Amino acid sequence: MPITSLIIGTAPGESANVAQQLADVPYVTITDVKEDSIIVITDTPQSEDDKTCWDAFTGIPGVVSSDVIYHNFEDVEQ
Amino acid sequence: MLNTRREFLKQVARASALAALSSQMGLVYAMDPPLEQDGLSWQKAPCRFCGTGCGTMVGTKNGRVMAVQGDLQNPVNKGLLCAKGYHAGAALYGRDRLTTPLMRKGNKQVPISWDEAIDAIAKQIAKDPSNFSIYGSGQWTIPEGYTAMKFIKGGLGNNHIDPNARLCMASAVVGFITTFGVDEPSGCYDDLDECDTVITWGNNWAEMHPVLFSRVMNRRNNGEKINYIDLATRQTRSTKAADHYMEFVPQTDLAIANCICYQLLEKGTYDKDFVAKHVRFKDNEKKDLSIEEYKAFLAEYNIENTSKLSGLSKEQLKYLGDIFGDKNKKVLSLWCMGMNQHTRGTWINNLVYNVHLLSGKFGKPGSTPFSLTGQPSACGTCREVGTLAHALPGGRVVKNAEHRKQVEDVWQCKPGSINAKPGFHTISMFEAFAKGDLSSMWVQVTNPAQSIPNLHKNLANSDKRFLVVSDVYPTVTTRLANIVLPSALWVEKNGVVGNSERRTQQWFKMVDPPGDARDDVWQMLAVAHKLYEMGFAGMKNRNGKFLFHMEDENGKEIKSWDWNVYKTINTDKILFDEYRQLTLLKHKDIAPYDEYVKTRGMRWPVTEQNGRWVETKRRFVANDDPYVAEGRDIDIYMAKAGDKKAIAWARPYNAPPEVPDAKFPFWLCTGRVIEHWHTGTMTGRVKELKRAMPHAYVELHPEDARELGITDGDMVKIKSRRGSIILPAWVLGRGKPAKGSVFVPFFDETKLINEVTLDAYCPMSKEPDYKKCAVLVEKA
Ligand code: SF4
Numbered sequence: 001m002p003i004t005s006l007i008i009g010t011a012p013g014e015s016a017n018v019a020q021q022l023a024d025v026p027y028v029t030i031t032d033v034k035e036d037s038i039i040v041i042t043d044t045p046q047s048e049d050d051k052t053c054w055d056a057f058t059g060i061p062g063v064v065s066s067d068v069i070y071h072n073f074e075d076v077e078q
Numbered sequence: 079m080l081n082t083r084r085e086f087l088k089q090v091a092r093a094s095a096l097a098a099l100s101s102q103m104g105l106v107y108a109m110d111p112p113l114e115q116d117g118l119s120w121q122k123a124p125c126r127f128c129g130t131g132c133g134t135m136v137g138t139k140n141g142r143v144m145a146v147q148g149d150l151q152n153p154v155n156k157g158l159l160c161a162k163g164y165h166a167g168a169a170l171y172g173r174d175r176l177t178t179p180l181m182r183k184g185n186k187q188v189p190i191s192w193d194e195a196i197d198a199i200a201k202q203i204a205k206d207p208s209n210f211s212i213y214g215s216g217q218w219t220i221p222e223g224y225t226a227m228k229f230i231k232g233g234l235g236n237n238h239i240d241p242n243a244r245l246c247m248a249s250a251v252v253g254f255i256t257t258f259g260v261d262e263p264s265g266c267y268d269d270l271d272e273c274d275t276v277i278t279w280g281n282n283w284a285e286m287h288p289v290l291f292s293r294v295m296n297r298r299n300n301g302e303k304i305n306y307i308d309l310a311t312r313q314t315r316s317t318k319a320a321d322h323y324m325e326f327v328p329q330t331d332l333a334i335a336n337c338i339c340y341q342l343l344e345k346g347t348y349d350k351d352f353v354a355k356h357v358r359f360k361d362n363e364k365k366d367l368s369i370e371e372y373k374a375f376l377a378e379y380n381i382e383n384t385s386k387l388s389g390l391s392k393e394q395l396k397y398l399g400d401i402f403g404d405k406n407k408k409v410l411s412l413w414c415m416g417m418n419q420h421t422r423g424t425w426i427n428n429l430v431y432n433v434h435l436l437s438g439k440f441g442k443p444g445s446t447p448f449s450l451t452g453q454p455s456a457c458g459t460c461r462e463v464g465t466l467a468h469a470l471p472g473g474r475v476v477k478n479a480e481h482r483k484q485v486e487d488v489w490q491c492k493p494g495s496i497n498a499k500p501g502f503h504t505i506s507m508f509e510a511f512a513k514g515d516l517s518s519m520w521v522q523v524t525n526p527a528q529s530i531p532n533l534h535k536n537l538a539n540s541d542k543r544f545l546v547v548s549d550v551y552p553t554v555t556t557r558l559a560n561i562v563l564p565s566a567l568w569v570e571k572n573g574v575v576g577n578s579e580r581r582t583q584q585w586f587k588m589v590d591p592p593g594d595a596r597d598d599v600w601q602m603l604a605v606a607h608k609l610y611e612m613g614f615a616g617m618k619n620r621n622g623k624f625l626f627h628m629e630d631e632n633g634k635e636i637k638s639w640d641w642n643v644y645k646t647i648n649t650d651k652i653l654f655d656e657y658r659q660l661t662l663l664k665h666k667d668i669a670p671y672d673e674y675v676k677t678r679g680m681r682w683p684v685t686e687q688n689g690r691w692v693e694t695k696r697r698f699v700a701n702d703d704p705y706v707a708e709g710r711d712i713d714i715y716m717a718k719a720g721d722k723k724a725i726a727w728a729r730p731y732n733a734p735p736e737v738p739d740a741k742f743p744f745w746l747c748t749g750r751v752i753e754h755w756h757t758g759t760m761t762g763r764v765k766e767l768k769r770a771m772p773h774a775y776v777e778l779h780p781e782d783a784r785e786l787g788i789t790d791g792d793m794v795k796i797k798s799r800r801g802s803i804i805l806p807a808w809v810l811g812r813g814k815p816a817k818g819s820v821f822v823p824f825f826d827e828t829k830l831i832n833e834v835t836l837d838a839y840c841p842m843s844k845e846p847d848y849k850k851c852a853v854l855v856e857k858a
Contacts (some may be wrong), residue, residue, distance in 0.1 A: 002766075003084065005091035007099055007158070009292065009299045031092045036299040039095040041088050055770060064299060064319065065292045067148075069157055070094040071164035072087050072116075072137070074144035 001045060002073040006057070006066055008038040014062030021060045090116050094147050098157030118144055122152070122678065123585035124575055125163040126568040127755045129216075129451030130154065130287050131577025132163055133678050136569055138588050143167035143569065152678040154267060154581065160288035161752055165764045166568060170589075172551055172763025176564035177593025180556075187562060192594065192604070192641070195561055199520070200608035202544050203234070206517045207616070211238035211507055215523035216246065216453030216460050218598070219573040220582070221653040223459035224471070225602045225626070226522065232491045233606055233616040233625050237476050237501030238516060240467045242524040243460035244504040246452040248843035249418040251461055253427020253449070256842075257435075257724050260473060260664050260716035261461050264697045265410075265446035266579040266681060270294050272444030273410035275305045275401055279331060279430060280416020280849070282813075284315040285752040287414070287450055295319060307398070309334070310416070311849075312747060312777075312821055313814040322397070325816050328745055328850040330388035332422060333731040335429035336379035337388075338398050342436045343373045344380075347403030349438025356712050357435045358723045367728060375728040387731065402437040408444035409437070414452055415749065419849050424842040425729035432726045440724075441699040441712050451578045458576020462666055462682075463657065467507075468500035471657060473664035476500055481663075488659050490619040490627075503844040505837055508536040511543055518544035522598050523565070527555040528757040528827055531846045532800050532837035548598055551759050554827050565598050566591035567760070572650040574674065580697070582668055583679035584650075599653070600644045607639035628652050664716055665705045734850050735838040738818065742798060742852035744782075745819035748835060749848070751812070754825035762825070774826035775808040778855070779817045783809040786857060793858040796822065798851055801833035804858045820855055824848075 010018045012035075019033045022040060032039040040057070057066045118137030125132045133152025137145035146167045148157040179195035180187040203210045212226050218241065230239045254261045270276075270293050284291045298304050308320035309331070317323050326334060342348040359367040361375070381399075385392045401407055411434065417426045430447050431440075439445040451457050464471050474481035482496040489495075502510050508530055510516040530536050540558050547559040550567045570591040574584045591597075603626055610617035610624050617625045628636040628649070636652075637643045651671040661668050667683040669691040674680065680693035685704045692704075698713055700706045706713040707722075714724045738744055753771035754761040761767045776794050778786075788794055794807045805822060815821045822831045836851035 001084075003087045003091055004164070005095040007095055009295060012299065012301065029088070032096065034099065037099060039092060039099070041091050043084065043088065058315075065295045067098075067158040067289070067292050068161070068164045069098045069159070070091040070145070070147040071159075071167075072091070072145035073168055074118075074139070 001043065002071060004042045004068055004072070005070045006040045006042070006068050008040055008057055008063055009065035009067075010036050010038065011062050011064055012036055018060055018062045022057065025056050087116060094157070097150050098148060121586060121588055122149055123569050123588070124454065124577070124583040124679070125159065126166040126169065126760070127162045127454060128287065129453050129456055129578045130289050131454060131575065131579075131581055131583060131679070132159055132289050133583070134159060134163060134166065136167060136588055141589050143170055143589060149678065154577070155289045158289050158292055161767065162755055162761060165761065165767055168764045168766070169760040170567055170570065174551060174763070175592045175595065176550060176552065176556070176562060177595055178564060179594070180562040182560045187559070192596070195563060196604045196608050198561060199546055199605050200612060202518050203605070204609060204612055204614055207234045208236045209515065209517040210234060210236065211502065211511070211516045211519045213504070213507060213519055213521045213524065213526060214239065214241040214465055216241055216243035216451070216456030217523045218459045218465065219455060219575055219650070220458050220463055220657065221574060221650045222522070222598045223455070223463045223465040224653050224657045225599050227463060227465050227471070228489055228625065229602050229606050231470070231476070231496050232486070232489045233609070235495055235497050235616055237467050237497050237499065238507060239465055239501060240504045240507055241460045241465050242504070242526065242529060243453060243456040244466065244845060245419070245529065246415060247418055247456050247461070248466075248845040249420060249423025249427055249840050250449040250451070252424040252843040253431065256424065256727065257428055257431045258714055258716065259718045262457060262580055263448055263578070264441050264699065265448040266695050267293070268695055269410050269444050269446055269448060271297065273408045274303065274444065275307070275407050275409040277307045277309060277409060277411045278316060279309050279411060279413040280311065281412055281414045281450065282314040282316045282749070283412060283450070284319065286452070286750060288752060290450070291316065307401070311816055311819065315812065322394070324390050324394045326388045326390055328747070328819070329420070329422070329734045330731065331417065331426050332429060332729065333379055333384045333387050334390060334395070334398070335426065335433055336376055336731070337381060337384035337395050338402050338433045339436050340376040340379045341381070341396070341399030342403055343369070343376060345399070345403060348436040349405070352438035352440070353436060356714065356723055357726050358719070358721065359726050359728065361728045362730070372726065372728055402433055402439065408442065409439050410444060411447045412450055414450040416849060418845055419847050421735055421838050421840055421847045422729070422732050423840040423845050423847075425727070425732070428727040428729055431724065435724055435726050441696055449578070454577065455575035457578060457580065458574070458582060462576055462661070467503050470496070471660035472662065472666055474660070484663070485660060488656065489625070490621065491625065492620045495616065504530065505536065505839055505844065505846060511540060512536060512538040514539070514543070516543070518546070520546040520548070521555055522548040525549070525553045525555045525757040525759055527558055528553065528830060529824065529832065530837070531832050531835040531848060533830060533832045534801050536837060548601055549759065550595070551763060553757065553759050554830070563601055564593065564595035565601070566595050570595070571597045572648055574650060574654055574671070580681040581679040582674060582682065584671065584674035596641060597644070599649055600641060603644070603649070604639045734847070736836055736852045738852045742854050743818070744853050744855045746796065746798065746834065746851050746853040747815065747819060747821045747849045748824050748831050749821065751823045751825060754823070756825065757827060758825035774805055774823050774829040774831065775811065776805045776855070777808050777811055777813055777815055777821040779815050779819070780809050781817055782855070783807065786855060788857055795856050795858040796820065796831075796834055797854045798834045798836070800836065803829055803831060803833060805829055820853070
């Protein structure tokens with residue numbers, strides 16, 4: 001059950017729209033919405049789910065980049 | 079309690095992201111709560127995977143890696159990591175890690191002891207030392223590559239050592255040496271922060287160097303105007319961010335670069351002062367040319383002709399000419415495999431330098447050519463240590479008697495120990511192994527049975543030869559081996575690597591390797607010492623001591639070949655500081671090991687100034703590179719002619735060796751995907767990455783798919799003159815190849831696309847072209 005934080009870079013003026021759509025992605029908590037970036041925390045039940053969930057971000061119109069900052073997988077068995 | 083801890087970790091995760099955002103915006107980093115409070119012990123290490131060389135912080139507890147975070151203090155990535163980087167920790171814990179040495183007995187590989195393995199390898203080498211070879215890697219750490227090189231070149235007196243970096247950056251090396259007289263770039267990642275125009279030449283950096291891509295995109299997000307031109311043969315994730323996508327016919331990048339030079343000279347927009355001071359011209363026969371003769375050579379690359387050949391419109395070609403002709407534009411060219419894996423890889427590297435030299439866009443902040451590398455230490459280990467068949471450390475070559483002597487003196491080998499004849503380069507090494515001209519091979523940190531081109535030909539008979547493979551997981555190569563040695567991975571050992579921008583980075587071992595897995599350096603030292611015990615002359619230095627003789631501060635010999643001793647000492651420091659003595663010749667100076675412990679890496683040349691070790695941002699550039707002569711703005715100080723000028727080569731367009739025809743009507747291009755590292759040996763063990771990209775596919779242009787009656791998921795046969803494979807189709811998936819071409823990634827060991835690829839290579843760099851061959855595509 002990994003916990004991860006990401007910075008989602010958005011096109012200028014798009015962060016509010018993107019944040020709305022991000023809110024619909026399962027396992028996602030939006031913690032901070034800035035002018036051109038959004039901080040997102042994912043807490044997924046299975047380790048396989050997190051990458052799928054992050055992939056969903058890049059498909060959202062207005063998302064320019066998605067970078068992972070912190071990834072804790074201390075209770076995950078590979 | 080669990081919830082409390084999870085909530086706490088979420089706070090840490092958020093704080094890390096906020097700090098990374100601040101760092102991206104140039105603000106002071108402050109993190110609350112600090113990382114230490116999560117109960118883990120945190121240490122720095124560069125990412126295990128690509129040549130970007132991002133810094134990570136690795137969190138460990140109870141002898142296990144528990145978390146990875148982007149290192150906010152590392153100037154390469156300022157806290158950001160890509161999908162592979164944050165899984166570098168999880169890659170250690172696949173269930174099928176190799177944990178004991180194995181020996182082939184009949185059809186099986188059975189466990190043996192380390193003593194048996196070392197003994198068998200040493201005896202095999204002693205039987206036929208001159209026909210033993212080492213195939214290594216751009217993922218070797220600097221001490222690993224240095225040990226292997228000293229073992230074979232100093233100890234065995236043969237030069238049959240080459241790394242897989244031959245397959246990814248040899249063309250860049252020869253391009254640098256032929257243009258500037260010395261390898262590796264002038265520019266650095268700071269240029270990403272200062273350019274106003276980026277041109278990628280056949281490079282999908284959004285997936286292959288994603289953190290560098292984000293570094294530029296973040297500038298855009300902050301409101302800066304950055305013009306991005308994607309010059310490519312396939313639309314990729316990078317294309318989505320491009321202001322201009324220019325799709326060219328494979329191999330015609332040669333003509334496009336010449337056409338830009340043609341326009342600069344024709345319109346007189348070239349930088350006359352820069353050219354007069356810093357550039358000379360030569361033809362392919364190395365004859366000097368005047369600028370008028372060079373202009374005459376370029377005449378056939380006028381816009382009309384080049385447009386017909388390349389498929390770029392006249393407007394697009396003119397646009398490129400104008401961008402480079404605009405004195406006020408700061409243009410950064412980036413490239414990697416798309417240019418290097420090319421049957422004229424050296425030439426296209428030369429030609430992109432021509433464009434920048436003529437336009438004077440060289441060595442200026444944000445305005446310079448910059449060659450990216452694929453692997454974490456292709457630069458540090460293969461290029462700087464020189465683990466190539468013709469090379470010696472610090473830019474030396476085996477052919478040069480003075481160079482050999484300098485290295486023999488540092489190694490304390492007997493005079494004449496190093497052979498003057500270059501060994502086999504990668505493709506010829508595998509051909510010689512297949513034919514039996516090489517009797518044995520030791521493969522470390524790479525998986526050639528999946529990654530070399532034209533596998534049927536180049537791997538023929540490898541199961542009949544004596545093959546030793548050191549790796550961390552079973553691979554298609556370990557399955558062919560007589561002996562398999564289980565290796566330590568990433569933070570299970572000490573390491574030092576060098577990235578694309580000349581940055582050398584160090585880390586310490588943080589956790590033990592599993593089972594009986596051991597460091598690659600130790601494996602080589604143990605075999606070397608076994609040979610020494612057997613009386614093998616080459617493993618004795620000129621004083622009769624072990625070639626890898628090491629002493630502690632009291633002058634007492636360190637028994638580095640004994641694992642129980644090895645694991646208590648830091649051999650990396652000893653080997654690195656020995657290697658350091660060899661880095662001064664061509665101004666590739668590195669600092670003592672201990673200096674790297676204190677920093678997030680330094681870019682060479684690193685020189686001691688007023689008691690401080692100072693790195694060099696931009697090489698050859700005044701007020702930055704300490705070797706630039708007084709009074710010069712730019713100093714190409716290793717120019718072969720001694721005139722301090724770079725060479726602009728007149729290199730013509732040259733057609734590829736195989737082009738689509740009636741029988742094989744499609745182009746095939748191969749490459750990587752963001753989720754997987756090369757052959758997927760490590761990333762394939764990470765559940766998240768495996769699930770996100772479980773198997774290889776063939777990417778088709780939608781019109782081609784329609785004409786062939788192929789839809790997503792259909793099985794498709796890809797056949798060339800060399801072999802065939804069957805793969806599921808992906809139409810309009812992640813990328814979109816040009817009409818008439820297909821793309822297949824090579825990470826999947828169950829679908830070996832290299833059974834199909836061609837092993838034609840650049841005659842100068844010997845780097846094969848994985849990006850273009852002719853194939854038949856049909857519904858299976
Ligand atoms: S960009 Fe390369 S070095 Fe950076 S995190 Fe990704 S794989 Fe690692």
